Amino acid sequence: MKILKETENKITEMLAEMTVEEKIGQMQQVSLESFRPEVFERFRKLGGGSFLHVLSDEADKIRAEAAETRMKIPPIFGIDAIHGHSLLNGAVIFPSQLAVACSWNPELIKEMGKVTAREVNADGLDWVFSPVLCIGRDTRWGRVDETFGEDSYLVGELGAAIVEGYEEDGLVAACVKHYLGYGEATGGRDSYDTEASMRKIREVFLPPFKRAVEAGASTVMTAYGSISGTPLTVHRKLLREVLKEELGFEGFVVTDWYNVGSLRTKQMAVESYGDGVRLAIEAGNDMSMNSFQFYDSAIRQVKEGKIPMEYIDDAVRRILRVKFALGLFDENKKRLPRSVIGSAEHIAVNHKLTRESLVLLENNGILPLKETPKKIAVIGPNADNIRAQYGDWTFFSHPNASPEDCKPKSDYYTILRGIKTVFADSEVVYAKGCNIMGETEKSMLTEAEALAESADIVIAVIGDCLAQNGEGKDRANLELSGAQNELMRRLKKTGKPVITVLVNGKPLCIGEAAKNSDAVIEMFNGGDLGGLCAAELIAGRFNPSGKLPISFPRASAQIPCYYNQYNGWHGGKYMDVAEGSLYDFGYGLSFTNYEYSDITLSSDTARSGDMLTVSVDVTNTGDMDGYETVQMYYNDRFSSVLTPTRQLCGFRKVFIRAGETVRVELPLAVDAFSLVNIDEKTVLEAGIFDIMVGGHLGALKTAELSVV
Numbered sequence: 001m002k003i004l005k006e007t008e009n010k011i012t013e014m015l016a017e018m019t020v021e022e023k024i025g026q027m028q029q030v031s032l033e034s035f036r037p038e039v040f041e042r043f044r045k046l047g048g049g050s051f052l053h054v055l056s057d058e059a060d061k062i063r064a065e066a067a068e069t070r071m072k073i074p075p076i077f078g079i080d081a082i083h084g085h086s087l088l089n090g091a092v093i094f095p096s097q098l099a100v101a102c103s104w105n106p107e108l109i110k111e112m113g114k115v116t117a118r119e120v121n122a123d124g125l126d127w128v129f130s131p132v133l134c135i136g137r138d139t140r141w142g143r144v145d146e147t148f149g150e151d152s153y154l155v156g157e158l159g160a161a162i163v164e165g166y167e168e169d170g171l172v173a174a175c176v177k178h179y180l181g182y183g184e185a186t187g188g189r190d191s192y193d194t195e196a197s198m199r200k201i202r203e204v205f206l207p208p209f210k211r212a213v214e215a216g217a218s219t220v221m222t223a224y225g226s227i228s229g230t231p232l233t234v235h236r237k238l239l240r241e242v243l244k245e246e247l248g249f250e251g252f253v254v255t256d257w258y259n260v261g262s263l264r265t266k267q268m269a270v271e272s273y274g275d276g277v278r279l280a281i282e283a284g285n286d287m288s289m290n291s292f293q294f295y296d297s298a299i300r301q302v303k304e305g306k307i308p309m310e311y312i313d314d315a316v317r318r319i320l321r322v323k324f325a326l327g328l329f330d331e332n333k334k335r336l337p338r339s340v341i342g343s344a345e346h347i348a349v350n351h352k353l354t355r356e357s358l359v360l361l362e363n364n365g366i367l368p369l370k371e372t373p374k375k376i377a378v379i380g381p382n383a384d385n386i387r388a389q390y391g392d393w394t395f396f397s398h399p400n401a402s403p404e405d406c407k408p409k410s411d412y413y414t415i416l417r418g419i420k421t422v423f424a425d426s427e428v429v430y431a432k433g434c435n436i437m438g439e440t441e442k443s444m445l446t447e448a449e450a451l452a453e454s455a456d457i458v459i460a461v462i463g464d465c466l467a468q469n470g471e472g473k474d475r476a477n478l479e480l481s482g483a484q485n486e487l488m489r490r491l492k493k494t495g496k497p498v499i500t501v502l503v504n505g506k507p508l509c510i511g512e513a514a515k516n517s518d519a520v521i522e523m524f525n526g527g528d529l530g531g532l533c534a535a536e537l538i539a540g541r542f543n544p545s546g547k548l549p550i551s552f553p554r555a556s557a558q559i560p561c562y563y564n565q566y567n568g569w570h571g572g573k574y575m576d577v578a579e580g581s582l583y584d585f586g587y588g589l590s591f592t593n594y595e596y597s598d599i600t601l602s603s604d605t606a607r608s609g610d611m612l613t614v615s616v617d618v619t620n621t622g623d624m625d626g627y628e629t630v631q632m633y634y635n636d637r638f639s640s641v642l643t644p645t646r647q648l649c650g651f652r653k654v655f656i657r658a659g660e661t662v663r664v665e666l667p668l669a670v671d672a673f674s675l676v677n678i679d680e681k682t683v684l685e686a687g688i689f690d691i692m693v694g695g696h697l698g699a700l701k702t703a704e705l706s707v708v
C-alpha cells in the first residue's frame, strides 16, 4: 500500500467534517451471520466501515446504499478467501496454505495471490483475510492446515509472496493474521494462552509479520488468544509499540471475530463491555469485527471523554487510507468482469501449483508406473470425497450456504476421477473401505479387500476429514483414525502394489501405513485439482518436487517435533519411540537424484551489514528433468543464548535437466544471524557460523563463516 500526500490531506479534511458516529461507524465491521437483521440494516443505512462474508450482488447493493450516506464513504468488503476465493462456489479452489507451502515456490504462490485477488475483485469484494502467518509447530492445533508450516523464515517468505500477489495490482487488500502466537497455544488448543517470552516473540512469531509488512500488507488481524496471560486484543505493547511504531505498519488492525466482546465473556479480562471497547481501542485495534456492543459503547465513551479522540482519528485515518489506496472512492474503481472467476487461465495456475504441492514421501521404485495397469482399485475414505480434499474454508461452510452449494460448480477432481481420467484405458474400480470417524462395518473392509485382490494395483486414499480440522477442532491423537490402519493392513496382505495418497489437513502419524505401502504421496488438502495431479504424478507425467514445510511425528506425544529446536543435554529422544521425526522438514523425494558439491562463500569473513553469496553445484544425476529446492541453513556454533542447530536462512527452486549441473547462488544477509540476547536486544554476535546447503536436512554440505 502506497501512502500519498494528497490522500493524507484529503483524509485530514474528512476527519474534520465527520461526526463521532460516522467515525466510529468506520471502525465497525458488520458480519452477515452474527448481526440481527435489523442491526445489519442499521449499518447498511449508516454506512458501516466494513461488511464481512457478503458476496456478489449483495455487496453491490450495500455499496450503493453507502453512496447515499452523508459522507459517502464506501464500505470495504472482507472475505475469507483462504485458498482462492473459496467461499464462493465456482471460484478456483487452490490447495490449502499448508499444501502450497510444499511447493517452496514463492513465485507461484504469488500467482495464487493474484488469481485470488482477481476473483475476489470480480465478485465485488475488496479485502481477503489471508494469509495466515501463524507458525504450525504444535500440530495438535486444529488450524495447522491454514499455516505455511513450522518455520518462521519459510512462513515469512511465502507470506510476503502471497501478500504481493494480493496487493500488487491494487485489486484487494491483504490481511495478515493472527497477530500473534496463535499457533502455539498451550496444548495445541485453539485460542488458549500462549506462554512466550519477548525473545521467542521476536525470534519466532514476529519475523513473518515484519516481512509481510515490508511486502506492503495493508491490514493485520489480532489473534483470539493471549500471550502470557495478556489478551492480544488489549496487548498495547505488541500492537501499538511493536507493530505500529517499531515495524512502521501504516495500515489498519482489525480484531478477530468478537474479540472485543470475548474480553468480557470468555477471557474474563474486563468487568464490562465498555471497558473492553476502551482497552481494545487504546491498545491499537482500529476496527472491530463483530462485537455489536462496540459501536454504541465507543460513541458514548468518546463523548464522555473516556476514549481520546486522537485514537479514533488515527484508527479512521488508517481505515480510510486503505480505502483510498484500493481506489474505493473512485467511481470507476477497477472491477474485473465476473467471467474471470474460474477462468481457464486461473485454472492453469492452480494446476501448476497443485503439481508442485505434492510431496513424494516413499517410493520403492514403483513410481512412476512403468506400464499402464489393466485394472486399478481406488480404495479409501478420501478417494472420492471432495469435502475432505478441499479442507476448511470453502463454500460448504459459508454461513449462507444453500443446498445447491453441496455440489461444487467448478471442474473438480477427486482422486477417483483423476485416476479415471489419467488412466482412461484401465478398468477402475472403487470402494470406500472404511470410515475416518466412527465405526466401520466389517463388510466395508472385506469389500475393499476383494476389490484390491481383483486388481493389478491399489491406490489407497486415506487421511482425515473436515470434522478433524479447523477452529476448535484440535486433536490430542494424531494416529490415523477409524479403521484406516486396519484397511491398510488388509490391502498390504493382498500382495498387490499399494500406492497411498494422503488427503489430510496436517501431518499424521502414518508410520504403519507407510510400511504397508510401496509409495506414499502427501497431498494435504489439494483443492480442485488435487486428484488430477496425484494421478498425473503416479503416471509419471511430471517429476514431483514438493518438500515438506512441516515435520511428521512418529507418535502423537512426540509433538512438538519441529526441526529447529535448541540442544538439550540428553539427546532429546524418547525411550519408547525412535529418534527424530518420521519425515523431516524440507524432505521430499523426486524421480531423479540431485548431488551437491563445491559449496563456496563469496567471503570467509563478514560483519554486520554485509551481503554474501553462497554458491553450490547441483547435479541432476538421474534420467528425468526436475525442479530441486536448494535449501540453506545456518548454525551459530557458540551463542550467548541457545540457538537452533539448524535454521533455514534461504532457498531457491531451480530447474535442472537430467545429467546437467547448475551453479546455484543464494544471497545471504549476515544480519540474519542476529539473535535476541538476554537483554531482549537483537544483536549479531561474533563467532563461527556453519552455512549448510542441500536438498534436505539429512544431506547438507557445510562451509564455515567467521563473523567479526
Ligand code: BGC
Binding pocket: 080, 129, 177, 256, 257, 471
Ligand atoms: C477466524 C479468522 C477469520 C474470521 C472471519 C475467525 O473465526 O479466526 O481467521 O478471518 O473468523 O471469518
